[in-house]
Amino acid sequence: MRQFAGLSFEQAVREYSQTVFSVCVMRLQNTADAEDCYQNVFAKLYYKSPEFSDSEHLKAWLIRVAVNECKNYIRKNRRALPIDSIREQAVEFDTSGIDMSWALMKTPPKYREVLYLYYGYNYKVSEIAAILKLNENTVKTRLNRGRKLLKEIYGGDNNG
Amino acid sequence: MDDYRFDALKNIEVPPAVLQSALNIPDQKPKKSKPFYLKPGIIAGTAAAVLMLVVGMTLFLNIFKNTPSVVKNITSTQTVTDENGKIKYYVDENGETVPQSSGRAGEINEKDHTFVSGNSASGSHGRTAETADGSTLQPRIYNSETSAPSAQDQTVPAETQGTSQKATGTATQPDITEPNTADVSDDTEPCAIPTESPGIPDETEPEIIPPTVLPSEFYTGSLGLLLPADFSDSKTVFCRLYDSGGGYIGGLTAKTVSMSGGMKTAVAVPIDNGIELTPGDYNVIFEDSNGNVLCKASFILAYWNMSSSFLFS
Numbered sequence: 001m002r003q004f005a006g007l008s009f010e011q012a013v014r015e016y017s018q019t020v021f022s023v024c025v026m027r028l029q030n031t032a033d034a035e036d037c038y039q040n041v042f043a044k045l046y047y048k049s050p051e052f053s054d055s056e057h058l059k060a061w062l063i064r065v066a067v068n069e070c071k072n073y074i075r076k077n078r079r080a081l082p083i084d085s086i087r088e089q090a091v092e093f094d095t096s097g098i099d100m101s102w103a104l105m106k107t108p109p110k111y112r113e114v115l116y117l118y119y120g121y122n123y124k125v126s127e128i129a130a131i132l133k134l135n136e137n138t139v140k141t142r143l144n145r146g147r148k149l150l151k152e153i154y155g156g157d158n159n160g
Numbered sequence: 161m162d163d164y165r166f167d168a169l170k171n172i173e174v175p176p177a178v179l180q181s182a183l184n185i186p187d188q189k190p191k192k193s194k195p196f197y198l199k200p201g202i203i204a205g206t207a208a209a210v211l212m213l214v215v216g217m218t219l220f221l222n223i224f225k226n227t228p229s230v231v232k233n234i235t236s237t238q239t240v241t242d243e244n245g246k247i248k249y250y251v252d253e254n255g256e257t258v259p260q261s262s263g264r265a266g267e268i269n270e271k272d273h274t275f276v277s278g279n280s281a282s283g284s285h286g287r288t289a290e291t292a293d294g295s296t297l298q299p300r301i302y303n304s305e306t307s308a309p310s311a312q313d314q315t316v317p318a319e320t321q322g323t324s325q326k327a328t329g330t331a332t333q334p335d336i337t338e339p340n341t342a343d344v345s346d347d348t349e350p351c352a353i354p355t356e357s358p359g360i361p362d363e364t365e366p367e368i369i370p371p372t373v374l375p376s377e378f379y380t381g382s383l384g385l386l387l388p389a390d391f392s393d394s395k396t397v398f399c400r401l402y403d404s405g406g407g408y409i410g411g412l413t414a415k416t417v418s419m420s421g422g423m424k425t426a427v428a429v430p431i432d433n434g435i436e437l438t439p440g441d442y443n444v445i446f447e448d449s450n451g452n453v454l455c456k457a458s459f460i461l462a463y464w465n466m467s468s469s470f471l472f473s
Contacts, residue, residue, distance in 0.1 A: 002186075013182050021174045035178045042182040093168045101169035119164040150164065 004045065005052035013042055016059055019121075020066050026116050027070035029090050029105055033077070037069045044069075063121075064131045067113060103154040111146030114139055381431055385414065385446040385455055386473035387424040396449045397426035404441035404458075410434075414446065425471070437461055446472070 004012040020041050024034035044065055052058040093102035104112055117123045117131065125143070129136040196202055383399055397414040412433045414426035426446065430437050439461050446454040457472045 009186055010183055013179070017174050017179055017182065018171065021178075022170050022172050025172055026169055031175075035175065038174070038178060039182055039185075043185050046185050091172070099165050099168045101166045104164075104166055104169065115164065116166055116169070120166040120170050147164075 002046065002049050004049070005055045005058040007055070007058070009046055012045065012058065015055075016062050019059060020062050022120075023063055023066040023113075023116070024070055025091055026104070026112060027067060027109060028073065031091055033073060034070075037066065037073050040069050041066045060127070060131050063117070064133075067132065100150065100154050103150055106153050107146055107149050111142050111149060114142040115146045115150060118143055381437075382427050382429045382469045383412075383414075383444055383459075384428075384469060384471040385426045386471060387416065387426055387454075389422045389424055391416070391424050393418065393424075397428075397454065398447050398449070399426075399428040400445040400447070401430065401435065401437075402443040402445070404443065406443070409437075409442075444470075444472070 002009055007015060017038075021034060021038050024037045024041075025031060028034050028037065041062060045062065050061065052061065091105065093099065093105065095102045104115060107115065113132065114128060117128045118125075123131065125136050125139045128134070129139045132139070134142075383401075385397060385399075387397070393416050395416070397416060399412040399414045401409040401412065403409055410430075410433065412428035412430060412435065414428040417425050417427055419425060441458065441460055443456065443458045445456045448454060455472050459470045
């Protein structure tokens with residue numbers, strides 16, 4: 001039986017299902033597309049069966065695979081997805097509370113993914129750089145610009 | 161660190177069906193991608209390339225499959241006679257020299273000039289031949305309506321004029337057994353057979369020229385024999401006609417005609433001699449005034465070539 005950082009495949013799926021799905025939604029802003037990528041991420045986990053040192057390693061691997069899977073999905077389906085259908089299936093979050101998910105979804109993807117990993121999962125800059133295969137300074141830069149942009153969106157909409 | 165909360169996104173619910181589908185991944189057979197050579201694009205491309213190659217090669221090879229412009233007349237046979245007029249050899253349809261004593265079917269008895277029955281079955285007088293590409297060739301037949309020169313263009317010896325010229329309509333039935341133009345002094349002249357040819361057992365035997373059909377410039381419905389350039393105009397050439405069964409139809413006096421380019425021919429017009437041929441198979445023997453056989457051949461007269469000329473050599 002295949003083991004993933006001491007977890008069976010079913011345990012790994014149940015443990016990280018929401019993480020993977022949320023990353024896909026964050027990146028794609030669309031639940032239908034996120035479901036496809038979600039399936040592909042766990043299919044890769046099962047068939048590739050990489051060695052993981054611990055559960056954090058497994059989680060980081062799943063997030064990186066999910067981000068890359070979403071990028072590939074966008075590249076393959078860029079011309080096939082009408083803008084209207086994207087808007088119809090877009091995820092909508094409550095804008096009335098303190099949760100800033102709705103504002104995050106309005107930022108550009110390169111800021112969005114850095115902000116989400118930093119504030120959503122409390123990853124350090126170095127860890128985000130490793131997951132996204134970016135330079136740490138690049139991550140820092142994106143964090144700063146993303147933060148400003150997020151405040152503008154959140155504050156502007158709230159003020160407006 | 162500022163407090164940015166993304167709990168709504170982080171806690172987004174995974175649809176149960178999607179989760180279940182992920183859990184069932186181990187039960188699913190992995191998708192194996194087809195080998196590159198089984199992909200539709202590769203198959204279609206390969207098929208198109210093969211088709212193009214075949215078509216291209218076919219077109220290329222067809223360039224070299226033209227029909228030869230000169231067709232060998234395999235129906236005619238040529239004989240070699242000795243000083244007494246006796247046939248020593250003749251050439252069959254394959255260009256092979258056959259001794260007279262071999263007794264092959266289809267040979268002509270020099271005495272009575274009757275054809276041995278069964279010559280058609282033997283193929284010795286067959287009129288078709290398989291070419292390299294399998295097509296069947298027939299002796300070339302020319303329609304004099306389009307190719308015959310005018311009477312003014314032809315040089316006709318005076319002694320032969322009026323004997324078989326169709327334009328004048330003064331043809332007379334010749335006496336085959338008593339040629340009135342025979343010249344004794346010409347008896348020793350060679351008959352049309354050049355000498356020396358490789359492949360003949362006896363090197364002293366005259367060369368055998370494979371019979372050919374040449375472009376015809378003769379009168380309508382005529383039988384012609386190509387003569388050597390030095391053939392005496394004063395000599396008379398006779399033409400004997402036989403049906404396919406060997407039955408004697410009649411004799412004709414062939415007119416010797418010198419053509420441009422040094423060609424010399426003997427022309428016999430059956431209708432001018434009162435012989436009206438109907439479509440069918442015929443055998444013909446050309447001989448000189450001494451009875452020496454110059455050529456014997458066969459031809460097919462069909463409805464569509466009733467007005468055509470046959471030239472033998």
